[in-house]
Amino acid sequence: MSMQAASTQIASRAAAIVDEMKALEGPLLPILHEIQEEFGHVPAETLPIIAKVLNISNAEVHGVVTFYHDYRNHPAGRHVLKVCRAEACQSMGGDAIAAQISQALGIGFHETAKDNSVTLEPVYCLGLCACAPAAMLDGEVIGRLDADKIEEIVREVRS
């Protein structure tokens, strides 16, 4: 598929999403969530499409996308691992666990592995504070992280 064809396809799919959701009260966040769900990130070329239909400026849409930690401007790896770095997890050795994970995956936080297998992100609390240290792999929650569980995670993202 040529770059241009891909881009046209993104545009038409994005237009359909915006059209479908524009009647919601305060539709921008739901639209951006849906777009990210569809493409794995919020492609730059979708911003003017959203802006036009919602009758707001490109700058406003851009401002919203960049404000929130969740929205990505480029795709993540095949897996996304979010490791909690907040206090309750710290109290259970979360910092050391985070360092071990980072080392096992060979990447730092906010980085994606070269083979694109996984993106490592910090998260500040998953509501699993009585099961600390905690993480979330592709939406699956994991509590009481230890060496065995880290090994399991690494195996899963590499497979």
Place this chain on the structure above:
Amino acid sequence: MTVTIYIPRDSGALALGAEKVAKAVAQEIETRGLDAKIVRNGSRGLYWLEPMVEVATEAGRVAYGPISAKDVASLFDAGLASGGEHKLSLGDPEKIPFLAKQTRLTFARCGITDPLSLEDYRNHGGLKGLENAIAMTPADVVKQVTDSGLRGRGGAGFPTGIKWKTVLDTTADRKYIVCNADEGDSATFADRMIMEGDPFVLIEGMTIAGIATGATKGFVYIRSEYPHAVATMQKAVEVARKAGVLGVNVMGSPNAFDMEIRVGAGAYVCGEETSLLNSLEGKRGIVRAKPPLPAIQGLFGKPTVINNVISLASVPIVMDRGAQHYKDFGMGRSRGTIPIQIAGNAKHGGLFEAAFGLTLGEIVDEIGGGTVTGRPVKAVQVGGPLGAYFPRSLFDTPFDYEAFAAKDGLIGHAGITVFDDSADMLKQARFAMEFCAIESCGKCTPCRIGSTRGVETIDKIAHNIEPEKNLALVTDLCNTMKFGSLCALGGFTPYPVMSAINHFPEDFRPTPVAQAAE
């Protein structure tokens, strides 16, 4: 008779392997040809025992835990289906001291019922509060909530009924009920547990709020870190709509009320109410200046009740049993019960709902059982990332809004993180500043810039660079942040920082040269 086996689908239980347990149980039921069904309930909140499996027997419920998938076959061999003895037997769950000592009003059904069965909800006292509210005038509903003494459980402790009265008294063509389910504070999971374990109680509470104030539309704003809560709430809203609990004629009355579930996008500051409203409107989550109060000009400029999940989920019991029943629990101006969340390095971590008034020491040492690591408790942080660190010497502080404020702390959303003696309080103070820098909405300078300077200055202290001078600088900075910030993110970050400095000065002292040279 079909045997019912309860296996939680609560995120905490899932994080500890409940899904694998459920699969193994289903497998055993099938291969053994048993007449049994599985109900995926919420959690009772005893996380050191999760996944906790319960069986309904003729003599009542029997619990087992913590169960892993490999225990399941032996549990069935031991006669799990009829409550048989096993090394993981816990007996009657309600007799486990951690549960037996609680006063469960808001969490009365959590972990007991099928979260998505409206029938189960009704059979356990659900919807009575709403029925009562429908039969009353809005002003009387507001009065009952006011009289109960219920104060906002989201952190600020503002009286719920007074907020509702402002919305009731403001005329407008449209009003909103917004539920703040952003629950971003570390150590808190009560909102998540209710949404996953008893979603109808939140729907009922929001509907009562709608009827009481004349609002016809509700939004639940749930953080994106809670996918399971989002899914359960969405399903529960559909069930409630189908059953006519939500819709143009709430439970057959002339009142209209419906609601939508919305998902946040990973910004801690969106838990601040005006930032949340901006986010719902599709804007950057920047904090708004007050006035105008959201109760007068809130979502889309309309009068809006914005309340925390637990505040709203506590309303049905108030409307069911009456204001006095609720008010009879508690102490001073802190009335009713509060779901205390014991987190971090606690032996018995979990949710403990109790009347206000327990001392911090009772909560940490007796109920929480001290640390998991078995080392002495050094500090506890109460109230999330903006809450103070308490040393043992303040463990006689009773759990009460005013008592905590008097000790330069706050109850916040009632999360308590336990730290053992390996904690480095300088590191914790640094993290508080770092967190503020990461999550600042950027509107005011003390918060946006001050937090970054705070991190740098604490780093200097850690590296022995003019420690006395830099300590004075941090104190100064904290004062500027406290008084110069628009919201509590910048304004309260000084609490964890200054409490760490004041209560644990030894961690901020220059390391003796001999040791440093090691």
